[in-house]
Structures are given as C-alpha cells and as structure tokens.
Amino acid sequence: MSSLLDIKKVWDYIGTNLHGNIKMAKITGYGFWIDIKSLKGADKRNWITCLVTSGLAGGIAGWFSVSLSADNIETFGSMTEQNYIWFAIAEIVLIYTAVYTYIQVLKNQDILFQKYNEMSMIGGALGFILIGIPMAAVSPLISYKIGFVDLFLGFAIGACINGYRFYKLHIK
Numbered sequence: 001m002s003s004l005l006d007i008k009k010v011w012d013y014i015g016t017n018l019h020g021n022i023k024m025a026k027i028t029g030y031g032f033w034i035d036i037k038s039l040k041g042a043d044k045r046n047w048i049t050c051l052v053t054s055g056l057a058g059g060i061a062g063w064f065s066v067s068l069s070a071d072n073i074e075t076f077g078s079m080t081e082q083n084y085i086w087f088a089i090a091e092i093v094l095i096y097t098a099v100y101t102y103i104q105v106l107k108n109q110d111i112l113f114q115k116y117n118e119m120s121m122i123g124g125a126l127g128f129i130l131i132g133i134p135m136a137a138v139s140p141l142i143s144y145k146i147g148f149v150d151l152f153l154g155f156a157i158g159a160c161i162n163g164y165r166f167y168k169l170h171i172k
Contacts, residue, residue: 024110031116031167032160043108046101053101057094060087112170119166120159127158 026038039047064087106117131154139146 025105025113027113027116027167027171031163031165031171039105043105046104050098050101050105053094053098057091057098060091060094063087064091115170116163116166120163123162123165124155124159127161128155130154131157 024038025043026035027033028035034047036044036047064084067084106114128151132151133154135150135154136146138144
C-alpha cells in the first residue's frame with residue numbers, strides 16, 4: 001500500500017520529527033476501545049469525564065424512555081411531581097460536556113488516532129444508512145415500530161466494523 005496518505009508513514013514521520021509534542025492514545029481490543037492507561041494528565045481526566053457524562057446522559061435517556069409511555073401515561077407520577085424539565089436540562093448539559101471533553105482529547109492526539117476516529121464515525125454513518133434506513137423502510141411492512149435504539153444499533157455496528165478494519169489495516 002503505497003500512497004501519499006499512508007498512515008504508517010505519517011505516524012513514523014510524526015514520531016521522529018515532532019520531538020514528542022504529540023500524545024498518542026493506544027488503540028486496543030482489535031480497534032474497539034482505547035487503553036486509558038496510555039492517556040496522560042488532562043487527556044486522561046477528559047476521557048474519563050467523557051465516559052462518565054455519556055453514561056449518565058444515557059441513563060437519563062433510558063429513564064425517559066421507560067417513564068413516558070406511548071400513551072402519554074407517566075410511569076413515575078405526573079409531570080409536575082417528577083420535574084421532568086430538570087432531567088432534560090441535565091441530559092443536555094451532560095451531552096455537551098461529553099462532546100466537549102471528547103473534542104479536547106481528540107485535538108491533542110496524533111494523526112493515527114484522529115484517522116481512527118474519522119474511520120469509526122464514517123463506518124457509523126454508513127451503518128446508519130445501510131442498516132438503519134432499510135430497517136425503517138421495512139418496519140411498516142412487518143408491523144414493527146422502529147425507535148432510536150434500532151437506528152443507533154446500525155450506527156454502532158458500522159462503527160465497530162470500521163474500527164476493526166482500521167486496526168487490521170493500520171495497527172496490526
């Protein structure tokens with residue numbers, strides 16, 4: 001594979017010419033996750049903050065999905081009793097915090113990690129288009145009500161496939 005954009009050549013160039021100013025996160029698990037021990041200082045703190053806030057936002061989203069039924073019957077009491085607006089505001093703040101901290105980590109990493117991120121996101125978008133959209137088109141024919149989780153599943157499958165492809169092509 002000889003091209004101008006060969007990632008291994010770029011990675012070697014960065015490693016030898018920038019005197020260690022670029023930080024490198026270790027991509028492990030066949031391209032499915034990042035080794036947190038390889039991150040240092042603010043990047044490690046931001047990565048953990050991103051993971052925690054993403055988990056909390058997902059927990060709130062899950063709570064919303066079970067607390068409000070399709071018939072607008074609240075499982076955990078009425079709207080006035082539960083103060084749903086504060087949960088919604090907390091979820092928005094958590095999502096923005098997760099995105100901000102992820103971007104802070106991403107901009108400090110080397111080109112290899114940034115290309116890994118791009119390839120994973122492109123795979124996720126393709127998974128959404130090639131799995132999620134056809135699933136949505138077929139769902140009325142089989143009387144299945146498609147939801148956000150089904151579309152996200154298509155994104156996750158595509159991101160995992162491309163993360164693994166990146167690992168095989170550029171790391172292994």
